Amino acid sequence: MQRERLGTRLGFILLSAGCAIGIGNVWKFPYMAGQCGGGAFVLFYIFFLLVLGLPIMAMEFAVGRASQKSPVMAYQALEKPGQKWHIHGYLAMIGNYLLMMFYTTVAGWMLHYFYLTASGRFDGASAQQVAGTFTEMLSQPLVMTGWMILVVIIGFGICAIGLQNGLERITKVMMIALLAIMVVLAVNSVMMDGASEGLKFYLMPDFARMKEIGIGTTIVGAMNQAFFTLSLGIGAMAIFGSYIGKGRALLGEAVNVALLDTFVAIVAGLIIFPACFSFGVPSDSGPSLIFITLPNIFNHIPMGRLWGSLFFVFMAFAAFSTVLAVFENILSCGMDLTGASRKKVAVVNVGLMILLSLPCVLGYNVLSGFQPFGAGSSVLDLEDFLVSNIWLPLGSLVYLLFCTSRYGWGWKNFKEEANEGGGLKVRDGMRLYVSYILPIIVLIIFALGIKDKFF
Known part of the structure; x- marks a missing residue:
């Protein structure tokens, strides 16, 4: 089959950027920057993105393009007879399911908040009421x-239509809209009174502040943020490598x-920090x-409902870009x-994904007694830990070793494929x-x- x-x-x-751009950029990056001292964190983030992310992404693309297979079958096409690299293919597939077991819930939160904001639920609400929501x-x-x-039905529905007509067409529109909305929101934030303090905190590295927080921290x-932002290690990038021709060298595409x-992560900070400083809100308030x-801030600005709705459309698009890319991988x-066929696999996965996503949804209510990491933790924390701390780093290590070791695919083969x-x-x-x-x-x-998790 072609x-x-x-x-x-x-x-x-x-599509590849859409997979990388997700809630990690627009939610986790700003609060990590807030907690880790602002500008100095941003500087180190960009440095680590270059030295950690780029080589591994190029390797995933190369494995996909050389094998012309999905991550679960890619190693079989490239490994030598009798080797066992292909076991990671099955683990990568499990990793994609694990990621979506909580991502579908969080994407649902974004849609819910868009609905609440657009319908005026936050108009005139006090800070306590917003927190209570x-x-x-x-x-x-x-x-x-x-x-x-x-989220599950729309996601698999788009992927079921086909690669070019469904996934590629919708993602193009969504990503261009995402980038446009971000720029509009950032300009609005930067124009607020008192925004300059927020910009200074965010963009000017302050090494004295970094020392206070802890240089190591x-x-x-x-x-960590640079490493996890690109979703490397579970074949999420390899799949798109398998869908492209040989016209471009892969390091440049990475x-x-x-x-x-990075643009999306940086602009997310430009939306959030000026607004926080304008309204005297602590910039290190973490996941909340x-x-x-932000709903509290939108409450206090002219046309707040419009800006709030736009913000949560942007958040929903960021979440959906990852959902679509990973669903494509699963399909x-x-x-x-x-x-x-594509449609049959999609129908089966709709039912399967809904069942697999239920523990995360119920982890906050029906199953709230299950606290895997102690008081206040939930099913989502466990699933996120498995993906972020085990599957992604160890999976990336497998791709690294496979592409550089003579016991795997080897440096020569990787370099030949990447440089075509x-x-x-x-x-x-770069080899050493x-x-x-x-x-x-x-x-x-x-x-x-x-x-960090256990000690």
Whole structure:
């Protein structure tokens, strides 16, 4: 059967960036920057994105393009007879399901908040009422299940239409709208009275502040964020590599995706920090920043309902861009494993995904007694920990070793595939770094993630 192809290079870049651009950029990045001291964190984040993210992304793209298969089957096409690299293919597929088990719920939160803001629910509400709305949503399993099911049906529905007509077409429109809305929101934030203090906090590295927070805390936070923002290690990028031709070298394409990903993260901060400083809201208020802090701010500005609605449309688009990309990965694995049609695999996965997403939804109400990491933790924390701290770093390590070791696909084969086409090339001078130093850094990230959680 002929492998499906993306119609345009722009489609490939926007889809890959859409997979990388998600709630991590627009929710986690600003609150991490707030907690880790602002400008210095942003500086280290960009540095680590270049040295950690780019080589591994180029490797995932190369494995996908060389194999012309989904992540679950890619290793079989490239490994030598008798090797066991392909076991990671099945783990990568499980990783995609694990990620979506909580991502569908969080995407549902964004839709719910868009509905609440657009319908005027926050108009004239006090700070306590706004805070209470989030708690109230979490306590309503039916409301959250409804939104989650909507996310699953729309997501698989778009992917079922086809690669070019469904996924590529919708993602292009959605990503261009996302970028346009962000710029409008950022301009609005920057024009607020008192915004300059927020911009200074966010964009000017203050190493004295970094010292207060802890140099190690800032650097480790930036390293983790840079590593996890690109969704590397579960084949989420490899799948799009398998849909493109040989016209462009892959390191250059990885740079384009990383630039778009960084642009979105930086602009999300430009929306949030000036607004926080204008209204005297603590910029380090953590995960509650967008569900409690921002609705309060929108309440106090002219045309707040419009700006609030636009903000949550943008958040929903950011969440959906990842949902669509990972659903495509799941469908492609299913089609490769079963030989069934795109539509059949989509129908089966709608039911399966809804069932798998229920523990996260119920973790805040019916199953709230289950607190895997102690008081206040939930099912979402467990699922997020498994993906972010185990699947992504260890999966990235497998891709790294597979592409650099003579016991895997090997440096020569990787370099040949990555360098085919025009654009930025992989050089032999990088070999020492990606073969020996980068795997150690990835292991350190893995160890730090485990240490943070349990010690």
